[in-house]
Amino acid sequence: MKVLVIGAGLGGLSLARRLLDAGIDVSVRERDSAVESRFQGYRIGLGGPGLAALRGCLPERLLPLLHAIGGEMTGMGRMVDTQLRVLGEVPPKDEGTLFDRHVLRHLLLAGLDEHVVFDKKLDDYQELSDGRVRVSFADGSTEVADVVVGADGMGSTVRRQLIPSVQIRQMDRVGAIGRTPLTDRFAGLVPGWSTMVNAAELQLFLGKMPFRRVPTEAAAELAPDVTLPDTRSYLRWVMMIPMEYADNALELEGDPVAGLALLQDLVKEWHPDLRALFDQADAGNSGIGPLRISDPVRPWPTRPVTLLGDAAHPAPPGGLGANLAFIDGELLCRKLIAVNDGTEHLIAALADYEQQMCGYAAEALGYAEKFFDSLDEMRHAQQR
Ligand SMILES: Cc1cc2nc3c(=O)[nH]c(=O)nc-3n(C[C@H](O)[C@H](O)[C@H](O)COP(=O)(O)OP(=O)(O)OC[C@H]3O[C@@H](n4cnc5c(N)ncnc54)[C@H](O)[C@@H]3O)c2cc1C
Secondary structure, three states, X not given: OEEEEEOOOHHHHHHHHHHHHOOOEEXXXXXXXXOOOOOOOOEEEEOHHHHHHHHHOOOHHHHHHHHHOOEEEOOOEEEEOOOXXXXXXXXXXXXEEEEEHHHHHHHHHOOOHHHEEOOOOEEEEEEOOOOOEEEEEOOOOEEXXXXXXXXXXXXXXXXXXXXXXXXXXXXXXXXXXXXXXXXXXXXXXXXXXXXXXXXOOOEEEEEEEOOOOOHHHHHHHHOOOOOOOOOOOEEEEEEEEEHHHOOOHHHHOOOHHHHHHHHHHHOOOOOHHHHHHHHOOOHHHOEEEEEEEEOOOOOOOOOOEEEOHHHOOOOOOOOOHHHHHHHHHHHHHHHHHHHHHOOOOHHHHHHHHHXXXXXXXXXXXXXXXXXXXXXXXXXXXXXX
């Protein structure tokens, strides 16, 4: 059986690692020209089954390195006003581990060189009369596989062809995300797992990405064959901005410097430590743009083409997307192993995967919607 995974994000790479381990022929095709080709980094929190699924796709020998590049996610969450007066504290929802997406992606790529090809953007696919699938790429090349897995993220080209009815909606809110090198001054802003600055209509979420060890140094000692980027601990910030404050968000999407200028203007009356966050931000790792969401994706008529991760359950940032992508990879791999062993039929196995995956993903997406509803409630309460 030949499996073709479209997209070398967290989900696609974790699936590919598992399939290779199981001796299944798998190739990954990625649109970007290289792993470094654009802003790829922010912190993600993994816990429970998501973290277990990530660990399960890595060989035992890389687990000490995985631990070293993680950071603790503990302590109280705090809500403050724009002058840093404490408004309240909430216990942590989950204990877990923080990772930087970019560093993690490098780790997941380790040893996959001959299976992952960059600069291969899928254009479309065609089901063949023998049950296989032919995939066409933007460079004019084609490949044939028994199963195609669209792990190509929120804007998935595979999903648009497979389930054209799924609509991605723009929310009435813009998200700005970025990072600032972690100093003692900025670490003091986040004594626990997260701090939320609640302004009249804006919310700013702060979280540390405190690597247990500098990733390059940890790799040199624990797994010298693995190359990790030289990323240092940082403070991650995400600002939720009502659309009326940033109606040119679409133009700002590709212009981090202009995006930062907008943020500096929005916080000009705030506490100096908060203003300094944006003055000292790493512009190359910051961005702004409209937030997008979709209705829950329901099971679709099963084909030899399936979906995984954000492609299957598009969600706005900050939710459980990476956790779900790793869980999808584990479940889908189990199903494909059963097909390869001859104990399950391909279409029945994929149908079962899609049924289960759509179920748990819908719950998670509901959680994300509730989160945004609670921000709206807060905003309206303050307007009253
Ligand atoms: C700011 C922010 C914070 C987040 N925090 C968390 C968190 O704390 N916890 C959590 O669980 N999740 C979090 N998430 C969500 C999480 O990052 C995503 O859900 C996860 O990365 C999805 O992985 P994926 O593999 O499905 O997709 P992606 O990582 O988006 O990968 C898709 C890949 O497919 C490639 N691709 C796209 N189109 C094509 C094509 N046509 N042909 C070939 N390749 C293509 C893309 O270039 C990309 O490399 C956060 C997201 C953001 C933005």
